[in-house]
Amino acid sequence: MERRIKIFDTTLRDGEQTPGVCLDMAEKLEIARSLARLRVDVIEAGFPIASKGDFEGVSQIAAQIKGPVIAGLARAGKKDIETAAQALAKAERKRIHTFIATSDIHMEYKLKMSRQQVLETAEEAVRFAKTFTDDVEFSAEDASRSDWAFLCQVYGRAIAAGATVLNVPDTVGYTTPAEFGALIRHLKENVPGIDGVDISVHCHNDLGLAVANTLAAMENGATQLECTINGLGERAGNAALEELIMAFYTRKDYYKAVTNIDTKQIYRASRLVSTLTGIAVQANKAVVGDNAFAHESGIHQHGVLNNALTYEIISPEVIGVSRNSIVLGKHSGRHAFEERLKQMDYNLESETINLLFAKFKDLADRKKVVFDRDIEALVADKPQVRPEWYRLVYHQVVSGSQSTATATVRLETSNGEVEQASCGDGPVDAMFKAIEKAVGFGVELKDYQLKAVTAGEDALGEAAVWIEAGGEVFLGRGLSTDVIEASARAFVAAINKRLATHGYPETQQAAEGV
Incomplete structure (x- = not known):
């Protein structure tokens, strides 16, 4: 008999915590729509109390995305839970996902709380969340390094308070498949009332075992799997959705499990997330890498x-x-x-x-x-509905091994066109400096990447540029068969994003009379 397994996607929460990833509202909504087409059961849309942007992102996804349950993360505190409830108010189906750490090392050094305090806080948090929605998920952070007997107590309290889903996270990617499977089995046998709730798992990939640990948990009773597109996430990332789904699809004879996922949407979702986050998919990545279906020998x-x-x-x-x-x-x-x-x-x-x-x-x-x-x-790369202060109209670069690179750029603005030229250490550096002169302020460049979309001498090039302002990182992307043009477009796009969030720097405001 086949088991029905639920897929909980956290690309927009844990995935966005990947270093260098910074999604704006339009991009979050586009990914959420892709996840809905993929038919995931739950979309964890963000951590509402983390920032104004996170709150607005969860709110917009809750209001616009139909089908999947929309979840918001909250620490085990009233303010967090109230904020999550507000953000989820317009969701067709909503879930508050609250958590507290349960390992001795976290309780002593991070929470500075006793076991009894954690037990009481967890119970209170679930009970409070339950006043806003019937669907409440409780996570014991760092469960894989927690005392098993204490875990059983915590989860028992959470169920008694009304939790509908218990999440068992391998927060630091520490466990192994056999060990994690045994933990899930132990919880099933020792937590009162656990047969009436979903058992979820959230595995990190620090030792490259996230997918293996997740599958082991499923074999031992887990009914919901938490994952991300392309395995994005903090540090080494999370269990990759596409790998889990295709393991079930390809080895249905062994796992005897089914999901609601539309597999034909996997590749498109992977490419969309890669493009919007700027995180390239490695060529030999299982299922969705460029070499996954290439045969050279x-x-x-x-x-x-x-x-x-x-x-x-x-x-x-x-x-x-x-x-x-x-x-x-x-x-x-x-x-x-x-x-x-x-x-x-x-x-x-x-x-x-x-x-x-x-x-x-x-x-x-x-x-x-x-x-x-x-x-x-x-x-x-289709146009997004956002203000564009500057648009690239023209560029020219002169560069050679025996000469200094120079670049000329013309940008269109609401006040007409502006043209500037500059020298630099190579054509891209010269182009970026010319753009900075044209917009009237300097930019802190954090990272720059360039890749070919397809093969061949006329391949389409995709550039990604990360800049920092006000403690935030902004990603711009550019596309062209001319890699210098792609780089310039990416730099201008990043500057437009920065201006949409923070406006002009004070020095430029004075120059512009703003």
């Missing part, structure tokens, strides 16, 4: 050509990857472009398709053929 190629099952245990079509990726060229019309979008399962508004088609035609003029990956990149 001659014997492998021969076997796959005769029968794909010789070396492919997952058909790429199952996760939404087309084997035939060369699709369109510069003579393709809007109808052909729209049909290809539909074949790729994109349901976009007519206005958005018009904007994308204009970008497609520009790209097709520069490339011989346009690949599915190019189209995916165009869709991920």
Whole structure:
């Protein structure tokens, strides 16, 4: 008999805590819509009390996303729980997820609380959360390093107070599959009332065991699995949703478990999250990496050509990857472009398709053929509804091994066009300095990445730029067959995001008369 397993996605909460990840409202909503299409059971939308941005993100997702349960995280305190309840007020289905640490090291050095105090606080938190919603999840932070007998007490109190889900986190990625499976089995046998609630697990990947530990927990009674797209998360990340789902799909004979996930949405969700977060998916990443369905050795190629099952245990079509990726060229019309979008399962508004088609035609003029990956990149880079103080109009770079790199840039603003030039240590540095002169203020560059979206000499390049201002990091992305242009667009996009949040620096305000 197959067991029904629930999928709890925390990409927008734990995943956004990945160093360097900074999503704005439009990006959070786009990821949330992708998760809804994926048909996850629960979307943990954020930690409402953490910041104004987190609160607004949870509020907007709660109001706009239908289908999955929308969860908000809260520490075991009334203010946290009240704030989470406010953020979730408009959710079709909502859950408050409250937590407190239970390991001796956390209680002594972080909480500075006794076991009795933790027991009472956990019970009070769940009981208070229950006044706002019937669906309350309780987590014992650092459960995998906690005393098992004490854990049973804490979870028993949480159930008595009304918890509907008990989460058992491996917060620091410390446990092993056999050990974690034994812990889940012990809890099932020793916590009063546990048969009436869902047992959830949240595993981190510090030792590379997050997926293995999660699967071991499921085999021993866990009914909800917490994970993220591409395994994003703090430090080494979390259990990867795509790996868990395809383990169930591919080895249904062994696991005898089913989920509600639409597997054909996996690849698109992975690429969207990678693009919006700026965190590249490693080429040899299981399920969604570029090499997942690549076969280089001659014997492998021969076997796959005769029968794909010789070396492919997952058909790429199952996760939404087309084997035939060369699709369109510069003579393709809007109808052909729209049909290809539909074949790729994109349901976009007519206005958005018009904007994308204009970008497609520009790209097709520069490339011989346009690949599915190019189209995916165009869709991920589609215009967002946000203010644009500056828009790149023109750029020119002169650089060589025996000369100083110089760049000229022209930006469009609400007051007309502004043009500036600068020198730098290489073409990209010169371009960035010219843009800084054009906008009138310096920028603290935190990171810069450049990658090819597709292969070949006319490959589409994708640039990502991180800048810091006011203690916040802003990510800008740029796309072009010209990597210098892609870099410039990414830098301008990051500056626009910074201005949308903080406005102009005081020195620039005086210069602009703001």
